[in-house]
Amino acid sequence: MERTLRNILVAAACLLVLGGLGVFAAVRQASRPVGQIAVNIADEFDNYFISERGVTALLTKGGGEPVLGTRPEGPRLRELEARLRAHPFVREAQVYRDLAGNLHADVRQNRPIARITHPDTRFDTYVDAEGHTLPLSPLFTARVATVARPGGTSLPSAFFQDSTGRRYLEFLRYVDEHPFWKAQVAEVFIEPGGKLSFTQQVGDQRIEFGLPENISEKFAKLMVFYRQIPSVLGWDTYHRVNVEYQNQIICE
16 A cells, blocks of 8 residues: 555656646747748648748748747747638648747648639639639649630639539539549530530540539449440540430430
């Protein structure tokens, strides 16, 4: 019993010492001025819409609010995080200091899944998987399908946000999530009646998809066409392929 009590007291003393050291380290860290800014940008999708220099510029408001030599603490760090997250191509951001007092900014980028075209390409925008529009970037151009109405008419900026537009967003998500279709679908057109059609990277056929429903089944039918027709008759035999109707593939 006495040995158990002694062990408990020793363990408690160790915890108090470790806790004191932690508090001391935190206080010492907070008292140190920032000597360096370390930026880490995750690019798991090979997107480069924001650079390390751009992140540093956001942190310092273009140099107007220097960070080096300052001692940012909790509220200030959260403010810097919020500043980064306000950038359209920043999906997540974390700003913190290490034991040496240096400032770290870890950033995950937002990712477009399609490009909404406009008659004036200066007004083109991207759309992400949540249906939010993103501006074009001078740093990087994403290789994604384009979306427009026939004749080049552009879609409203909030098109993918309502219940109707979400159905078309599901189509774009499906294309983006399947590597074969992501590489194959080139230009997507939303017809006046709401039906979809698209051109391809390989093959001259225009694919008539119909309304954005039964998406996986329609792409499965299109895959049947790819596997059976071009290998026998050639890619240029048909110029129109319709997968709109159930259990049918119409080729002309």
